[in-house]
Amino acid sequence: MERITNFLFVGVGGQGILTASDIAASVGLAAGFEAKKSEVHGFSQRGGVVESHVRWGRRVGAPTAEKGTVDYLIALELLESARWIDWLRPGGALLINRQRIAPMTVTVGDQIYPADEKVLEFVRASTDDVTFIDGLAIAEDLGNTRMVNTVVLGALASRLDVDEETWLSVIEARVPPKYAELNRKAFRRGREAVI
Amino acid sequence: MKNPTSASSTRRLLSGNEAIALGAWEAGVRYAAAYPGTPSTEILPALGQYAGVKAEWSSNEKVALDSAIGASFAGGRAIAVMKHVGVNVAADSLMTLSYTGVGGGLVLVSADDPGAFSSQNEQDNRHYARFGKFPCLEPSDSQEAKDFTALAFELSERFDTPVMLRSTTRISHSKSPVEVSMPIGRREWEPLPPFERKPQKYVMIPAHARLRHPEIEERMGAIAEYAETCPLNRVEWGDKRVGVIADGMGYQYAREVFAGFSFLKLGLVHPLPERMVRDFAAEVDVLVVVEELDPFIEEQVRAMGLEPVGKEFFPLTAELTLARVREGAMEAGLPVGKGPEPVEEREDALSIPARPPALCPGCPHRSVYFNLRKLRLLVSGDIGCYAIGVLPPFEKMDMLISMGASIGMAHGAKQAGCPDDIVATIGDSTFFHTGLPELANTIYNRGNVCTMILDNRTTAMTGGQEHPGTGVKLQGEPGHQIDIEAVVRAMGVENLWVVDAMNVAGVEQAIQEAIAVEDRPSVIYVKGECVFLPGYQRRPTAAVDPKVCNGCGFCLRVGCPAILKAEETDERTGRPKAEIDPLLCTGCTVCLQVCPRSAIYQTDQQEM
Numbered sequence: 001m002e003r004i005t006n007f008l009f010v011g012v013g014g015q016g017i018l019t020a021s022d023i024a025a026s027v028g029l030a031a032g033f034e035a036k037k038s039e040v041h042g043f044s045q046r047g048g049v050v051e052s053h054v055r056w057g058r059r060v061g062a063p064t065a066e067k068g069t070v071d072y073l074i075a076l077e078l079l080e081s082a083r084w085i086d087w088l089r090p091g092g093a094l095l096i097n098r099q100r101i102a103p104m105t106v107t108v109g110d111q112i113y114p115a116d117e118k119v120l121e122f123v124r125a126s127t128d129d130v131t132f133i134d135g136l137a138i139a140e141d142l143g144n145t146r147m148v149n150t151v152v153l154g155a156l157a158s159r160l161d162v163d164e165e166t167w168l169s170v171i172e173a174r175v176p177p178k179y180a181e182l183n184r185k186a187f188r189r190g191r192e193a194v195i
Numbered sequence: 196m197k198n199p200t201s202a203s204s205t206r207r208l209l210s211g212n213e214a215i216a217l218g219a220w221e222a223g224v225r226y227a228a229a230y231p232g233t234p235s236t237e238i239l240p241a242l243g244q245y246a247g248v249k250a251e252w253s254s255n256e257k258v259a260l261d262s263a264i265g266a267s268f269a270g271g272r273a274i275a276v277m278k279h280v281g282v283n284v285a286a287d288s289l290m291t292l293s294y295t296g297v298g299g300g301l302v303l304v305s306a307d308d309p310g311a312f313s314s315q316n317e318q319d320n321r322h323y324a325r326f327g328k329f330p331c332l333e334p335s336d337s338q339e340a341k342d343f344t345a346l347a348f349e350l351s352e353r354f355d356t357p358v359m360l361r362s363t364t365r366i367s368h369s370k371s372p373v374e375v376s377m378p379i380g381r382r383e384w385e386p387l388p389p390f391e392r393k394p395q396k397y398v399m400i401p402a403h404a405r406l407r408h409p410e411i412e413e414r415m416g417a418i419a420e421y422a423e424t425c426p427l428n429r430v431e432w433g434d435k436r437v438g439v440i441a442d443g444m445g446y447q448y449a450r451e452v453f454a455g456f457s458f459l460k461l462g463l464v465h466p467l468p469e470r471m472v473r474d475f476a477a478e479v480d481v482l483v484v485v486e487e488l489d490p491f492i493e494e495q496v497r498a499m500g501l502e503p504v505g506k507e508f509f510p511l512t513a514e515l516t517l518a519r520v521r522e523g524a525m526e527a528g529l530p531v532g533k534g535p536e537p538v539e540e541r542e543d544a545l546s547i548p549a550r551p552p553a554l555c556p557g558c559p560h561r562s563v564y565f566n567l568r569k570l571r572l573l574v575s576g577d578i579g580c581y582a583i584g585v586l587p588p589f590e591k592m593d594m595l596i597s598m599g600a601s602i603g604m605a606h607g608a609k610q611a612g613c614p615d616d617i618v619a620t621i622g623d624s625t626f627f628h629t630g631l632p633e634l635a636n637t638i639y640n641r642g643n644v645c646t647m648i649l650d651n652r653t654t655a656m657t658g659g660q661e662h663p664g665t666g667v668k669l670q671g672e673p674g675h676q677i678d679i680e681a682v683v684r685a686m687g688v689e690n691l692w693v694v695d696a697m698n699v700a701g702v703e704q705a706i707q708e709a710i711a712v713e714d715r716p717s718v719i720y721v722k723g724e725c726v727f728l729p730g731y732q733r734r735p736t737a738a739v740d741p742k743v744c745n746g747c748g749f750c751l752r753v754g755c756p757a758i759l760k761a762e763e764t765d766e767r768t769g770r771p772k773a774e775i776d777p778l779l780c781t782g783c784t785v786c787l788q789v790c791p792r793s794a795i796y797q798t799d800q801q802e803m
Contacts, residue, residue: 012550025370026208035208036336038369040312047756048552061450063369066517068535083547086538103550107759108588108751109771111548122545145778 004057005033006065007156010084011076012101013050016149019174020076021052023153026170028056031162038063047104049080074156076135076149077101078119085123093159094127097135097152131155131194138189144179147186154190164191209373211366214337215276215304216241217375218344223382224248225271225299228259230628231657232278233313234367235306239276240660243670247381252660252669255598255628256281260288260303267301268397270387272348279307279320280597284629286323289357291399293327294407296355296414298391300348306362309487309514313364315578315597317512319488324359324465328411330418331359331465332427333443337371343427343462354418361464363487365444365514419466427462430475437529438479440472440496440503442486448520449485452531467495476501481529487515504529554583556757557733557781559651559696559723563620564589565753565789566703572710573615575608577601577630579622580656581649588754592620599629606633606642616710619646623679624654624662631682637716638687645709645717648679649696651725659727680720688718696723699788726781734782735801739773743794746770750786750795758786 005028009021021037028035039052053064065087073088075081076097088094098116105111114122124130133155139147150171157167171187172180209217216238219227227250229239243250253259256277266273277285282305289303305323308314324331332347334340340362347358395403422428437456441449442464450458459475461467476482476496482503484493493505508523509515517534524531554561564584567574568591576582576592577600585592594604601619608617621630626648637644654660661667666676683691690712692705702721709717724731739761746765750758750773757779760771775786777800787795 022208022370029206029208029372034372036369036371037208038365040310040364040368047550047555049550060371061447062444062517063365063371063447064516066521066534068538079547079550082545089535102759103548104553104587104754104756105548105551107756108754109748109760110587111546113548114545118545122543125541125543 004055004060005072006070007054007056007072007074008065008070008084008087009052009054009074009076010080011050011097012080013047015050015076016146017050017052017076020074020149020153021054023167023170023174024054024156026174027162027167028054030166030170031056033057034060036060036063049083051084072156072159074152076152078116079103079113082114082119082122085126088126091127091129093129093131094123095131095133095152095156095159096123097148098132099136099148131159133190133193135190138193139186142182142186142189144182147182150183150186151190151193154187154192155194157187158191158194205375205377206372207375208370209337209341210237210368210370211334211337211340211362212237212368213241214340214373215344215360215362216245217373217379218341219274219302219348220245220248221341221379221381222300222345222348223272223384224274224348225384226263226266226273227251227276228253228262228273229276230254230256230259230281231624231654231660232256232281232306233657234308234362234364235276235278235281235304236657236660237367238304239669242274245381250669252662254663256284257288260285260292263301263303264288264292267297267299268295269298269390271299271384272301273299274302274304276304277306278314279305279318280314280316282320282323284598289323290327291404292357293329294399294404294411295397297351297357300351301357302344302347302351302360303357304360304362306364306367307488308364310364315595317488319491320359320361321464321491322489325491328415329356329359330354330463331361332462333361333464334366334462335443335446335460336366337369338373339462340366341373346427350418354414354421356414356418361443363444363514415466419469422463422466422468423470425463428468428471429460430471431458431460433457435478436480437483438475438481439483439485440475440492441484442492445485445487445515445520448515448517451517452520452524453483453529454532461492464492467492469499472496472501473499483524483527483529485509485515485520488512551586552583553586553756554580554754555726556755556779557726557731557783559721559725560584560649561753561755561783561785562696562699562702563647563649563721564591565699565785566706567591567618567620568752569703570706572706573608573613573617575601575605575617575619577619577621577625578656579625581620581622584620588752598625599633602630602633602637602644602646605644605646606637606640609643610640617644618706618710619644621646621648622655623648623650623652623664624660626679627663627677634683634716634718635686641715643712643714643716645706645712645719647706647719647721648683649721650679651723653725653728655725655727659725683718683720688716690715690717692717692719694719694721696721697783697785699785733801734784735797735799736777736780736782737775737784737787737795738777738798739775740794740796741772743792744772745792745794746772747791748773750790753785753789755786
């Protein structure tokens with residue numbers, strides 16, 4: 001079977017996961033792969049968990065990967081990195097946006113949001129390849145908190161063998177023209193934050 | 196109105212829904228109608244962007260299909276779009292549409308939801324095709340979604356039949372590459388001639404229906420013959436030790452799991468190509484059927500006297516996945532490759548808090564469910580965001596079954612003698628969908644039901660579609676806005692309260708007065724805009740005065756994601772104080788109104 005690269009974007013409704021995964025899939029297509037993307041939306045968007053799969057390969061069948069085969073797990077929220085860690089293949093790359101969004105079960109005090117170190121310890125048992133990025137801080141610095149997903153894409157791009165121009169042209173085609181420059185900056189800041 | 200602009204590449208990533216819209220437009224569809232429902236919702240807005248097609252939101256799925264039928268009888272190509280349970284609503288017309296056949300091609304899109312990601316059940320609508328005796332096409336990716344939709348119109352006209360295009364959540368909401376001709380071309384038609392009258396075909400009185408029925412049986416025979424050689428079904432020869440028959444998304448999973456083996460890929464799943472199945476089965480050592488949900492193909496293959504590996508090993512429930520297909524294949528002893536090592540339960544397992552959906556900050560439904568819980572009433576619910584009322588902290592919904600059913604269920608419970616005070620809650624779009632006849636019934640029969648119509652000015656659950664109460668049409672032009680309050684009065688409801696959703700005490704008072712009404716129905720019309728409406732006005736955010744808050748936790752009962760437990764605890768009680776996240780707060784003031792110590796105040800800060 002020819003090698004397929006599997007990405008899984010996870011986070012919370014409203015974080016821009018569907019846009020980010022759309023861009024990642026389009027970049028795959030622009031880079032010459034067959035690319036597929038699959039997400040479930042609807043009820044999950046009301047503050048629930050959002051997951052979106054992206055697959056690149058010469059021939060891709062299913063639009064979703066299998067548990068334990070994800071090459072790049074991109075968590076836009078800290079807790080979600082732990083919830084989805086079993087989907088990462090052993091030694092796969094985990095990219096975490098260090099943002100904590102407390103679910104209702106925690107805000108009403110029924111459950112506890114584990115400490116950062118606990119989450120990290122937990123995910124590190126599955127892989128040594130963990131990259132952190134403080135997307136929210138960078139986005140705030142850029143003056144728009146909605147840039148977090150683009151910052152994270154920049155960080156992801158630093159790990160992939162696709163040139164920056166391909167990423168930027170896809171991003172520019174996807175976002176409103178007046179935010180093109182800001183997204184370009186956010187992408188570069190994300191990329192630099194890792195390198 | 197705009198046509199999609201040209202991209203440098205002709206291969207574009209489209210969702211299944213976008214591809215269906217493009218296929219329909221290219222086929223020259225004149226009229227498109229739908230009621231929003233996940234996972235079908237995006238098809239009509241995508242189609243509505245193209246020039247030359249009239250695309251409308253209908254008040255419900257039966258109306259959508261009926262309108263498409265009229266367009267078809269008048270000679271135009273028409274498409275009706277709905278989610279799987281919407282077909283139940285439209286089924287009355289659908290079953291007889293099979294008898295009349297069509298004028299212009301008519302395609303019914305049924306978007307099923309295996310896994311019930313956003314539905315009340317996971318029914319398999321392929322059965323409708325067999326039940327109603329019309330063909331069913333099933334795409335396996337976006338390219339096929341586009342191509343099959345265009346072909347469905349051809350088949351509809353060629354065989355004088357409605358055609359069902361069955362999608363699923365994974366087809367509709369996945370994106371895959373589609374060859375798009377640039378510029379995209381639309382089949383153009385002459386303006387419609389005057390209606391061609393054919394009463395024996397289009398007027399289904401019993402005498403005509405009896406004449407049509409044999410023709411329908413004959414038609415199915417002709418389509419079954421077509422199925423044997425049509426481009427929708429194909430054999431992909433590989434290793435003949437295993438031969439897999441598969442359709443829809445099941446084909447994609449099977450293609451990866453059974454890589455290298457032989458396939459009979461079905462795009463026309465009803466009627467089945469019997470000779471093709473038999474010839475394929477004769478060439479392979481083991482026959483396998485991989486399909487989502489019911490053994491629709493498998494049972495018919497068994498009726499041919501064949502013995503495939505099927506639902507004994509692949510699950511009947513939920514959607515298929517690569518893992519489920521692989522596990523089934525391995526359990527059946529088939530020679531497939533091993534998957535990834537199973538993940539072992541870890542001893543250090545982290546306790547990961549669940550993240551259930553919640554009413555959004557500022558949601559106008561919050562005050563309603565807060566009060567229904569407070570007053571301990573029996574609640575008959577309906578389909579919409581307010582179904583979240585069943586979850587903590589409200590836990591205030593006792594029945595929910597289908598669109599509009601809240602009022603009828605409450606009515607029946609009372610008529611049977613249920614001693615509880617019952618409130619039916621129904622949204623504005625759902626009210627127009629099927630709430631109207633349900634309310635008429637309880638008014639007519641003098642049911643002692645309090646109906647709360649929760650008007651947030653949009654079809655919120657599916658992402659904010661227009662409806663008769665908003666008076667804006669799908670393609671943006673103004674329509675006629677129907678005034679719910681005037682409708683309720685005109686139907687004869689004397690006991691009517693109109694309340695502002697953001698007035699917590701006002702909502703409570705209305706409920707108390709309404710349930711005190713005996714022997715006749717009452718209606719509370721609750722008005723409050725969905726926070727996702729483009730014109731929604733945020734107000735200054737609320738904040739907690741930590742000097743006044745004693746950590747009583749009462750504000751947490753409104754279930755707002757913006758209210759958190761602070762690190763600071765009350766000295767006397769030791770309980771954590773409340774805190775409000777200004778980024779999430781919309782300034783709705785519901786928490787402020789319920790705080791018994793008046794510890795919450797409105798700031799002068801307004802988040803954009």
